Amino acid sequence: MINGNYHIEKIAEITKGKLYLQNSKNSTINDLLIDSRKLISTHDNLFIALKSNRNDGHKFINELITKGVSNFLISELPNNFSELDANFVLVNDTLLALQQISGFHRQLFNIPIIGITGSNGKTIIKEWLYQSLHSDYNICRSPKSYNSQIGVPISLFQLRKNDELGLFEAGISEPEEMLNLEKIIRPNIGIITNIGEAHHQHFVDMRQKINEKLMLFVKSDILIFCKDHVEIANRIYDLEFFKEKKLIVWSKKDKDSDLYISNIKTDTSKSLISGIWNNRSIDIEIPFTDEASIENAIHVWVVMLYLGVSADTIKSRMLMLSPIAMRMELREGINHCSIINDSYNSDLNALAIAISFLKQQQQHEKRTIILSDILQSGKSDNELYSQVAQIIESNSIDRFIGIGPGLKKHKNLFKIESHFFESTQEFLNFFPFSTFNNESVLLKGARNFEFEQINKYLGKKTHQTRLEVSLDAMLDNFNYFRSLLKPKVKTMIMVKAFSYGSGSFEVANLLQFHRADYLAVAYTDEGIDLRKAGIKLPIMVMNPEVDTLDAVIMHNLEPEIYSFKILEELENILSSRAFPSNKPIGIHIKIDTGMHRLGFNADEIEELIVRLKSNTKIQIKSVFSHLAASDNSK
Template sequence: MLAAQQICAWSQGTWMAFHADIVIEELIIDSRKINEPETALFIALKAPRRDGHSFIASAYDKGVRNFLVQEEINTSDYPGANFILVKDTLKALQLFVAQYRKQFSIPVIGITGSNGKTVVKEWLFQLLSNSFSIARSPKSYNSQIGVPLSVWLLEPENELGIFEAGISQPGEMENLERIIKPDIGIFTNIGEAHSEGFMNLRQKINEKLILFRNAKQLIYCSDHPELNEAMAQYIHQIKGNGSEPDLQLFTWSQKHEADLRITRLEQIDSKTKIEGQYQGVDLAITIPFTDPASVENAIHCWCTLLLLKVPQQEIEKQMEQLHTVAMRLELRHGINDSTLINDTYNSDLTSLYIALDYLEQQKQHNHRTVILSDMLQIGKPDMLLYEEVAEAIARRNIQRFIGIGPALYKSKSLFRAHKKLRSIFFKSTEEFIKKLHLVDFDKDAILLKGARSFRFEKVSILLEQEVHQTVLSIDLSAMMNNLNVFRTRVAPGVKVMAMVKAFSYGSGSYEVAYALQYAGVDYLTVAYTDEGIALRKAGISLPIMVMSPDSGSFDRMIAWKLEPEIFNLRSLELFTRMAQTMQVKEYPIHIKLDTGMHRLGFMVHELPDLFTELAQNEHVKVASVFSHLAGSEDAGLDEFTRQQAAAFRSMSDSLTLQLGYKPYLHLCNSAGIARHPELHFDMVRLGLGLYGVDGSGVLHDELIQVGTLKTTIAQIKELDPGETVGYNRRGKVDHPMRIATISIGYADGYPRALGNGTAHVLIHDKPAKLVGVVCMDMCMVDVTGIPEAKEGDEVIVFGRELPLTQLSQWADTIPYEMMTGISQRVKRVYVNEG
C-alpha cells in the first residue's frame, strides 16, 4: 500500500490533476476487474492492439479515482480524480513497485527456468504456508506486467515472498530482478520454450541468471550440462571482479556428487519415493506423483526446504500431502442446468478475486452462488479478512453466498449486513453435504472455492452433472493466445469477426462466445438463426452475423437483433418485407459476393439488380460486404486467390459507389489472414485458427491446440495368441497381448476408419494402437508395452501431444469434420487461467 503522492514520486511522474492523497491498495490494468475502486489505481498500459487510455471512462464510471497515464487527458471530464502523467506507464509501474519492494526485509524466493516455475512456486506455498505468512505470484504472473502486480501483493504481515519470473527476449530480466530482488533463487531447468528471442541456449541461460545477481543462495540441478557449464562460468566471472562471491550454490544431482545427491527413485503405485544424501545423512521423501516433471519439481522444493532448515520429519509429512496445482479455472456443466466453476485448490484473496471475476462473466445465468470455505494461512484477523470478502462479494452481481467452516460460521454477521446477499453457513463440509438436498440449485452459475483441507472435491461430484466419461477439455486461455496471434497479424483498426458456428466447431457455444466477447472481438458469426438466439438468451451482446438465414426466421432475427447474410435477390426482398412489417429501418445486413467459390453469393451480372433493390431501401443498411476464398491455404492456388481478390475489389467498389457510404469489407479466413496480409481490408474472419489448427502452414509454432479429448480405461484383459478382438474378429492376436477397452466410440465422434491399427491413443504419454474395429461406445487398444496402465487411467484421444491434424490424416478427413463431429453427449469442460 502506498500513498498516491509517493507513487507519483517513485514513478517519476507529474500531477495532471490532484485532489486527495489516497492510499492505494489495488493496481488495476483491466477496467473489467476492479475489486475496491475507492483505493484502486488504474494504470493505462499501451499495447499495439489495445490502449488502456480508452478504458479510463469505464474505470471512472466504476468508481476509480486514481489514474496513471502517459497521454494528456482532459481531466475536467473526470471531476475528483487524480491523474499522474509519466513517459511510459509500464516502466512507471515497474519503477514504483521496485521501490515498494525495498520496504520489505523478509526473505524472498525468485524462480525462473523454462518449465515448472508455477508448480514449484505453488508447491512451496503448500509446503511452507503452515510456517510462514506468504505473498506469491497469482497463477503464472511472471511477465513484465505480471511480476510488478505480484510483488505489489506484499503486505506488512508477510514473512516470505515467492515470485516467478519469465522472459522472452534479452533485456527483460534486468527489469524483473530490480522488482523481485530475491534472496534465494531457483533455476528449475532449461529448454527450448520461448527461445525465439534468443540467439542460442547459452544466451537465454545468461539472461535468466541476471535474476540472481544479488541473491545469497541459488538452487539448480547440475545434471543439465548447459546450465551447469553456464553456472560455473557465472561464478568465475563474479570471482574475476576481485571478490569472493556472496552467492552460495545449492546443487542436486542424480548422476554425480552434489549438495543433495539423489540416490534412488522408486515408483510405488501412484507414488514416487525419492531417496537422497544430504550432509552425509540418508534422507527420503515420498510424493503422490510418478511423472518425471513432478519428481524434478519436488526435488527443487526439497532443496529449498533444506536451505530454510525445515525439519526433515516435517518435510516428509508435507511432501506426501502435495496435490496437483490447478493452473486454470475449470468450467463444467452442473446439475439442473447450472454451470459449475471448480476452483477447489487454494483460497487466498487474490485467487478469490480472479475466480469472482470469472463468475461475473457467466451471463448465461441470472442467479449466481459462491460456495467458499474458511480461508487458511492468510495472516489477517478473521474480522478484517471476512469483512473484506463480504464486501467484495456483495459488490458484484451475486445473489447467494454459502460459507463453510468454523471461522466463516462465526463471521455470519459480516455477510448478513449486506441485505441483498442471501447467506447460508455450515460448520463443516460434511454438514453441508448432509443438508445439500435442502439447498436449491437451478440454472445457477456456481463458484466452488475452498482450501484443500475442506475436501470440496466431494461437493464438486455432487454438483456436477453426471454424463459420459469421455470429456472434451477446451482451453479458453489457449484460445485467447490464438486470437492474439492473429491480432498481431492485422493492422490496427482492422476488425475481427470470430466464427462460432456449428457449436463453435464442436467446442461449445456460449462458453466460447463469452470468452471472445470478453476479449473484445468485434463480431461473432453463426450458421443458423437458432444458434444466434441461443447466444442472445445467454447474454451475448456482440453483433452476430447469421451465415445461412432461413427466410422463415427473419422475424426472429430482427426480434433478437441478429444480422443476416444476404446472398441473392430473393433473400433481400423477403427480408425487406419482414423489416417493413416489423417497422424497422436501416437494419444491418451483410452482402455476400460470389468471386469464384460458387457456393452462395451475388454474381457480377446480378449487381445491377442488387443496386436497384438497395436504392432508396430505408429498411436495410449494408453493414458489410464480403466473399469467401476457395484456396487461401494453398500456395498452388495463389493465382486463383489473386483473381478472387481482384473480382472482390471490383464488385465491392461498384457496390460502395452505389450505396453512397462504405460498409466493412472482408475476405480473409484464418489461412488468408496468415498468408495474404494484403487482403485484410476492414475486417477478417477468424475460424479454425482460433481453435489452434493452422491451415496456412505459417503459424504452426505460435498457435496452441484448444481442445483435448480424453477418456478412460474401462477394463484390461490378457489375451493369448490366436484370440481375436472386436466385431467380425477383425483384431488378430499373434502374441501375448494386453488389451485395454476405452470408453469412446463412433457415437462420440471417433471415426470407425481409425480402427485396426490405423490410429493410436496416448496412455501415460505412450502410444497405444487400436486393435479391431471401433465400436459405437467403446474401442480396444494394445497396452502390452505400457505395463503401468490400469483400469480408470486417463487416455488422450487427441491433444497437444497428439494433434487433431494427425487424427484427421489417419481418418482421411479434415480437422473441421473431426471437430464438429464430436458428439454432444461428450462432456465439455472449460479451463481458463483467469
C-alpha cells in the same frame, strides 16, 4: 506503506510523474488495477492505463470513474480531465511506472524472497513450496502464472507487513526483459529449473537465453539448480557474479553435489527418492511418477533442507503434495447450472480472480459463491472477512454460502442472502441442493475443506469418457492470430454448431470478455441462444431462412444476404412491420467468386448496389466470399 496505503502524491514521487490532484478525499491506494473488466473493489485502486498494439487503457477512464475509481496512472491526459472527479499521475511510460511502483514497494520488506525462473515448472514449484511451507510462514506468492513484465509487479505489490516469505516466478520472452523483473523481485534465494525451446526464436542461441534467465539472480545470495542440466551449470560456473554466491547443487550423477540423488524407485502411483545431504542418507516419497514432477519435487526438497525444515516434517509434507489445477474448471451442473470449480488456491487475490471469471459468465442472471474459510492470510479474522464481505457485496453476487468456523462466526458481516455451515459435511447434509437452479455457481475452497465433494454433488452426471476443452489454450490461439493483424483490423469468430462442439456460450463468453469484434453462426436459432445467454457482440447469421428473418431482426442479429430473393424478403419485412429499434439492420453481402456456395454473381453487382443505396433501413457491415482457390498464390 508496508501495508499499502500509498498516497497518490507518493505515487507521483516514485514514478517522477506530474500529479493532477482533483479528488483529495479519495487519494489513498492499496491495490493496482490494469484491466477495467476485473474491477472488484472500487475504493483504493490505482488504475494503470497500459497501451498495447490492440488496446489502450486510457479508453476506459471515464467508465471507471463512473464506477467509483478515483486514481489513475496515465501517459496522456483525457480531453476533459479538468472536469473529472479524479486524480491523475502523468508519466511517459505507464508500464515502466508500474514496475517502479512495485520495485519501490519491494524494497520495504526485509524477508526471504524466493525467485523462480526457467522454461518449465515455475508455477508448480512455487505452488508446491507454498503447500510445503505455509504452515511455517505467512507467504505472499504470485497468483497463478503471473510472471510477465506486467504480472510480476502486480504480484509484488501484494506484499504486506505480516508476510514472512515471498514466492515469485519470472518469465521472459525476449532479451533484456529479466533485468526489469530483477529490479522488482530482488530475490535472496534463486531457483532455475531448466531451459527449453520456448521463445527460442527471440534469442541468438541457447547460451544467450540462459544468460538472460540468470540475470534474475545477479544480487541473490543463494542459487539452487540441477547440475545435470549441463548448459545451465556451465554458464553459472563461468559467470563472474556467481563466484561469490552460495550455490546449492543437486544431481543424479555427481556424488559431490550438495544433494546427491542416489536412487529413484517408482511404482504405479508414487516415487521413493533417496539422497545424500551433509553426508547422511535421507529420502522422501511423492505421489507422482513422471520425470517432470520428480525434478520439480527435488527443487522443493532442496529449499526445505536449506531452510532447516526437519527431515520428518519434509517427508510428511512431500507425501501430501497435490496436483496443481492450473486453470479453473467450468462444467455443466444440475438443474441447468454452470459450475466453476477453482480449488487452485484460496486467498483474497485468488478470490478476486475467480469472481472476475464468474462475472464473465452471462448465460445465467443469478450468481452464487460457495467459499471456505481462508487460511493463513496474515490478517485478523474480522479484517479478513470484512474484506470478503465487501468484495461479495460490490460484485453483484446474489447468494453467498460460507463454509468453516471463521466465516460462520462472522456471518453478520454479510448483507446479501447468505448461509453458513461449520464444515463441508454439514453443508452436504443439510443444504437443499434443489435450490440451485439456472445459475452460475463458483466453488472456492481451501484444500482441507474437500470441496471436490461439493463439485461432485453439483456436477451433472456424465459418462466416464469426456472431452475437456482448454479455454486458456483457445484464448492463446486467438491472441496469437490477433497479434498478426494490424491494430485496426477486426476479427470475426465462427462459433456455429456450439463452437464446433466446444461449447456455445462458454466460448462466446470468453471471446466477448476478450473483446472479439464479431461472432458468426450458421443458423438463426444459434444466434438467438447466444443472445439469451447474455452475448451482446454483433452476430452474423450465415444461413438465415426466410421464415426466421423476423427473429433475426428482433434479436439484433445480422443476416448474410446471398441472393435477391432473401434480400427482397428482408426488404418486405422491414417496410411492412414496426420493430423496437429504429436503427438500420446490419447485413453481410456474400459474393460468389467461383466456389458456387451461394452468393451474388459478378453480373448482379450493379443491380445490387442500386437496391442497397435506395434502402435506408439496411446497412452493409461487410462484403465477403468463399475463395475458390485460396491455396493458390496466383
